[in-house]
Amino acid sequence: MEDTVNAAAERIRAAGAGPARPARDPVNLPMIRNWLEAIGDRNPRYEQDGLAPPAMTQVWTMRGLHPAADPTDPLSAMSAVLDQAGFTSVVATNCEQTYHRYLRDGERVEVRSRLVDVSGPKRTALGEGWFVTTDSTWYVGAEAVASMTFRVLRFRPPGSVAATPASERTAAASDVLRPVVTRDTSFFWAGTAAGELRIQRCGRCGRLRHPPGPVCRQCGADRQDHLVARGTGEVFSFVVHRHPPVPGRRLPIVVALVELTEGVRMVGEVLGADPAQVRIGAAVRVDFVRVDAELTLPAWRLLP
Amino acid sequence: MISGRVAIVGVGETEFSKDSGRSELQLAVAAVRAALADAGLAPTDVDGLVTFTMDSTAEIALAREVGVGELRFFSQVGYGGGAACATVQQAALAISAGTARVVVCYRALNERSGRRFGRVSRAISSAPTSSGVDNAWHYPMGLGTPAATVAMVARRYQHVFGATGEDFGRVAVAARRHAATNPRAWFFERPITLADHQASRWIAEPLRLLDCCQESDGAVAVVVAGAEQAADLRQTPAVITAAAQGSGADQYIMTSYYRDNLTGLPELGVVGRQLWQQSGLVPDDVRVAVLYDHFTPYVLMQLEELGFCPPGEARHFIADGAIELGGRLPVNPHGGQLGEAYIHGMNGIVEAVRQVRGSSVNQVAGAGPVLVTAGTGVPTSGLLLAPRGSGKVGH
Numbered sequence: 001m002e003d004t005v006n007a008a009a010e011r012i013r014a015a016g017a018g019p020a021r022p023a024r025d026p027v028n029l030p031m032i033r034n035w036l037e038a039i040g041d042r043n044p045r046y047e048q049d050g051l052a053p054p055a056m057t058q059v060w061t062m063r064g065l066h067p068a069a070d071p072t073d074p075l076s077a078m079s080a081v082l083d084q085a086g087f088t089s090v091v092a093t094n095c096e097q098t099y100h101r102y103l104r105d106g107e108r109v110e111v112r113s114r115l116v117d118v119s120g121p122k123r124t125a126l127g128e129g130w131f132v133t134t135d136s137t138w139y140v141g142a143e144a145v146a147s148m149t150f151r152v153l154r155f156r157p158p159g160s161v162a163a164t165p166a167s168e169r170t171a172a173a174s175d176v177l178r179p180v181v182t183r184d185t186s187f188f189w190a191g192t193a194a195g196e197l198r199i200q201r202c203g204r205c206g207r208l209r210h211p212p213g214p215v216c217r218q219c220g221a222d223r224q225d226h227l228v229a230r231g232t233g234e235v236f237s238f239v240v241h242r243h244p245p246v247p248g249r250r251l252p253i254v255v256a257l258v259e260l261t262e263g264v265r266m267v268g269e270v271l272g273a274d275p276a277q278v279r280i281g282a283a284v285r286v287d288f289v290r291v292d293a294e295l296t297l298p299a300w301r302l303l304p
Numbered sequence: 305m306i307s308g309r310v311a312i313v314g315v316g317e318t319e320f321s322k323d324s325g326r327s328e329l330q331l332a333v334a335a336v337r338a339a340l341a342d343a344g345l346a347p348t349d350v351d352g353l354v355t356f357t358m359d360s361t362a363e364i365a366l367a368r369e370v371g372v373g374e375l376r377f378f379s380q381v382g383y384g385g386g387a388a389c390a391t392v393q394q395a396a397l398a399i400s401a402g403t404a405r406v407v408v409c410y411r412a413l414n415e416r417s418g419r420r421f422g423r424v425s426r427a428i429s430s431a432p433t434s435s436g437v438d439n440a441w442h443y444p445m446g447l448g449t450p451a452a453t454v455a456m457v458a459r460r461y462q463h464v465f466g467a468t469g470e471d472f473g474r475v476a477v478a479a480r481r482h483a484a485t486n487p488r489a490w491f492f493e494r495p496i497t498l499a500d501h502q503a504s505r506w507i508a509e510p511l512r513l514l515d516c517c518q519e520s521d522g523a524v525a526v527v528v529a530g531a532e533q534a535a536d537l538r539q540t541p542a543v544i545t546a547a548a549q550g551s552g553a554d555q556y557i558m559t560s561y562y563r564d565n566l567t568g569l570p571e572l573g574v575v576g577r578q579l580w581q582q583s584g585l586v587p588d589d590v591r592v593a594v595l596y597d598h599f600t601p602y603v604l605m606q607l608e609e610l611g612f613c614p615p616g617e618a619r620h621f622i623a624d625g626a627i628e629l630g631g632r633l634p635v636n637p638h639g640g641q642l643g644e645a646y647i648h649g650m651n652g653i654v655e656a657v658r659q660v661r662g663s664s665v666n667q668v669a670g671a672g673p674v675l676v677t678a679g680t681g682v683p684t685s686g687l688l689l690a691p692r693g694s695g696k697v698g699h
């Protein structure tokens with residue numbers, strides 16, 4: 001796998017800069033005004049002189065809120081390779097920008113990027129991963145107006161089944177029903193994404209609770225904390241679901257109500273189990289199914 | 305106290321089908337007109353309407369089409385089929401309080417030809433509400449159909465009490481036996497045997513296809529009025545001897561999995577205790593029980609929760625045909641939702657009224673009270689109905 005990543009990196013690096021990607025719109029005052037307001041920059045000079053703040057350079061060539069994958073972009077291409085290899089999470093680590101001049105209202109900008117370096121696999125606090133470095137240059141016509149060195153870490157969250165290559169996940173994984181997440185429950189989903197099974201713990205009396213809620217039923221405190229479960233438990237009850245279809249899953253599936261060693265109960269799919277071998281009382285250990293960048297589900301595996 | 309002061313004075317239904325060919329609003333209008341005609345009342349006599357939060361027909365839309373003018377009371381009850389008997393309770397409360405005089409309760413649904421409740425619903429799963437947050441602990445994990453949520457409880461019930469799939473099957477056999485002699489039932493003249501049940505395919509183990517109620521199109525309406533007014537109307541009034549709603553501790557919708565035990569329906573226990581307390585009756589007094597039967601295991605658990613037998617013993621209670629016509633406690637003489645139609649429990653109220661009037665196609669002899677329950681596994685409701693003067697007065 002390491003060889004596959006290195007070979008792909010060399011191929012993409014050797015291809016040099018990708019095609020120029022033009023900005024969706026020319027540099028314009030409404031967008032400048034919005035950006036200044038959002039950032040809280042009250043300098044009147046930009047609007048008076050029709051100049052764009054330099055730090056806004058990258059904004060002009062952004063691809064919108066829901067960008068399609070762009071295989072001609074070196075960073076996208078390298079990210080796809082690492083995603084396939086199981087390095088599915090991403091965090092930006094460095095961004096250095098150099099501005100050669102101000103952009104002016106009405107100018108048309110375009111950007112070209114190239115892959116500079118891919119190094120790894122390396123052990124990091126987030127998990128094993130690869131650092132990917134790209135250089136980008138913004139042009140107006142043939143004139144370079146700004147440049148950037150950008151580095152990201154693509155990593156595999158520890159303890160997760162993200163090691164499952166993307167190609168082996170079910171084709172319909174994107175159909176999996178999404179949990180409604182609120183301020184009361186986001187800690188749980190942040191936990192699964194980090195490979196932790198978190199149980200809500202009252203910040204005052206320490207009572208454990210799942211499903212979580214904002215107020216402790218024992219002491220009334222609204223200060224909630226959590227602990228990381230050991231990840232072990234027993235099947236309290238279970239269902240073998242055969243019909244009708246469940247979005248994002250191939251049937252049958254076994255879904256269990258698990259009583260955790262810590263005492264709370266939690267529902268999750270039992271992965272890789274022969275339905276005939278699942279029993280009430282069977283010992284299970286937690287596993288994590290990474291659906292995509294936004295969602296990781298807790299699940300269970302039978303212990304031998 | 306409602307007891308004895310309010311009655312169901314009219315009932316109406318559409319045909320029950322798999323494809324009504326009409327809008328849900330059209331179905332609602334037809335059922336309400338039929339119920340008013342049954343009662344001998346005009347649309348202009350109606351000043352209150354109650355339905356389910358799940359119903360697609362708003363009270364005002366129904367009032368416009370039926371020709372009801374001014375409304376003084378309108379209300380919707382939540383929690384799916386758990387609302388059924390509660391619509392009548394709401395009507396009775398409003399009438400007892402003098403808020404309204406004649407209230408119609410209705411439910412219309414194209415559940416088979418339109419949105420099928422048995423499927424996994426993305427809308428329910430993603431609702432931006434506290435219930436949507438509750439669903440986050442089940443739907444994304446692959447537990448997203450009513451059958452599967454019940455199967456989780458049914459498995460535990462089997463494990464703790466030794467009940468079997470055949471025990472569940474006996475409930476289905478009784479329902480289909482009753483439906484077989486009810487011309488209104490979808491499964492008219494189509495009884496099943498226990499072997500048929502055991503041979504039906506798995507849906508969500510331990511539930512088989514024949515443990516699950518059918519899916520139906522249709523509508524039901526009932527007219528509620530004060531007992532004094534009822535005496536002047538066309539039909540024998542079905543007096544509301546008791547009416548109650550109930551939600552248990554640590555309640556969820558279909559997934560109350562976090563209580564100490566997973567072998568009962570505590571929310572129905574809340575209903576049952578109120579029904580007995582309001583009426584002064586005991587389970588042995590009940591002549592006929594119309595128990596909400598979307599899934600067979602919950603019929604067994606209702607018998608226990610209501611006090612007809614001790615916890616875990618329903619399988620013994622039903623083993624000798626006690627819940628069939630001619631048994632000690634005939635259950636669902638119309639065939640229930642397993643056999644007649646799935647109109648979210650409202651057709652069960654109609655059957656109870658017919659049993660009180662003595663006009664059911666599968667009439668159970670006697671003058672004793674009739675019990676009706678609503679959706680199980682959810683916050684729910686119940687009624688005790690009787691001919692005038694037959695129920696004891698509560699304390």
Ligand SMILES: [Zn+2]
Nearest residue numbers: 202205216219
């Ligand atoms: Zn507390």
